[in-house]
Amino acid sequence: MADRPSSPTRLAIARMFGKTGIRISAAVLAVFAAVALYAPFLSSEVALVWWDERGLRLPVFSDLFNRRSYVQYYDFLFNLVALMLPLLAVGWFSFRRRWSTGRRLSWSMALIAVAFVACLVPVIPTTGGGHHAIWSYRPTVAETIVAKRERVMSADQRLFAVFPVIPHRHDATYRGAVLAKPGDVNETSGSRFVLGSDSSGHDVCARMIFGSRISLTIGLVATGLSLLIGTIIGALSGYLGGATDLILQRIVEIMMCFPTFILVLTIVAMTDRDIFIIMMVLGLTGWAGVARLVRGEFLSQAVRDYVLAAEAIGMPRWRIMFRHILPNALTPLIITATFGIAGAVTTESGLAFLGLGDPNAPSWGSLLNQGRENIDYTWLIYAPGMAVFLLVTCL
Template identity: 40%
Template sequence: MSDIVIDPTTPKASRLQRLRLGRGPTTVAAIAIVVLFALVALLAPLIAPYDPFAVSPRILEGPSADHLLGTDDTGKDILSQLIYGARVSLLIGLAAGLGSLVLGIVVGGIAGYVGGAVDNVLMRIAEIFQIMPAMLIALVIVAVIGRNTTLIAAAVIIALWPQSARIVRSQFLALRRAEFVDAARISGTPAWRIIALEIFPVAFAPAAVQAALDIGRGMLLEAGLSFLGLGDPSTSSWGGVLRRAQPFLTDAWWFSVPAGVCIALMVLSFNLIGDAMGRRGTQGRRAL
């Protein structure tokens, strides 16, 4: 996603409306899918038909009345694993979106408002992270510090924050010399109040768009780490299901396909939501 710059002459009241979503059918469908999976994750203990780690002698059994999505190579119920896996995927995805947003706002805000050498140093650090694939960064961090859910979430945040920082920086650079900011500065308003009350509300909207995209990216990174065997071994995850399903792709389609569909639907849904937020903001700027 390219840096988004808001016109500094735009009235603040108009800028703060940029987070509204369009009401197109794809956006509505994406939101519905996210809400559905969120409910599944919250109600997992109530709706999962089996313990996701409970083994049975019914190995690689196809979908049936007892096991709606069949069983895996150890007799575990696949539907139950996917239901509990939604918790891990959404938790890490939301942590990635929120964490990268917060880190991006702090780093990008300081770089854009202070400028000079501070800006150069912070942006060079961001560029170092950006030139490396996010999966490689997350993989190295998890391999070094450990692989429980908290550490995986931290690794994903570290891999994703630079884009948010660059977006926030671009907003601060554009707005720090805006008329309403100069007026606040001349009136003696402290720098922290200018940042918090004048610039931040304007810079937040485009950063929030990137955060929505980062949720999907975070979920994809978590699935990739689990697929490579670096997921949390104490939890059930969609990527872990896919990893165990590899030897049985041709013989047991029910083992891999549902997990792949879940990952694809969630990542696509958050991408569509982020795209809708971005398009809404662009339309708002053109209308002004």
């Protein structure tokens, strides 16, 4: 007989996934997450497999940690998680009976954090006597689609290479490929543009693939920050009550008086249009609703028998709040998190559509903005528009 979910976290997740619509949405979101994680294996000029007179090589793996190819920290984090995910899955499955879901999740996050920091520490010796980190600036990988084409044109038959489905970089500007139609041939690589190109000569499909990283990163980071702030303020307000509740709720009401999108527009317009600033702004302005929800849950749970029993035995207040009450308030928080991620994705796309996003980021909103400026080139509208619609709808 199967064990029933015991912890509040597992109970909330089991209740949520008991609905067919939730399972379908989860499957679509899993596809988005897989595309974001394994984007370099789906869209890149670097070969997955390269076999010539020098032997068999896997150039894509060395390129994952080349800072010339992946400049942003979030790109490096996605690449690292993509490599660690099989090992984490094995560990998750191996300890499923001995460790709770929360403990396995905590250990997984800790391992990723340790690996991330370790890859930034310069410990690998160089020929000049110094040291460099695993993620560092190195010469560009030579095993590319352009190199293969040159060798094929020179009648060199001693080569076997396998490339990603989209053999183009998302940030490369290709000659003679401005607003190319879907199916047109790229003169540089000899491959076709699956979804055409934009007004700068970028492959739209490649930018769509790497744009999923932007949307998921902003959604998760901004929502995580707002959940953290809102949960702490709501817990203190709902459990402590009195003057603490009065002061904190006035702060919450002040935050709720400001139109969030207008506030975000103002802050982004006054600062650098960097993706990390956008994440912080969205996270620091979206916690008021979470705080009100958590406060209500804590007010409801604070009069339950298990809380009164914990207070009677002298348990510290912080432990009662975050060890006992908070797990029983997870169900509405999970729902709030999904709406928060959807809102963050929509806001970021809206900022990019208005020209206030990060100009160097392959955002879906920036593609929509180009589609607005070039209304006859419909592939600049339908592809990113459908991606935003599907992601937000499934959330």
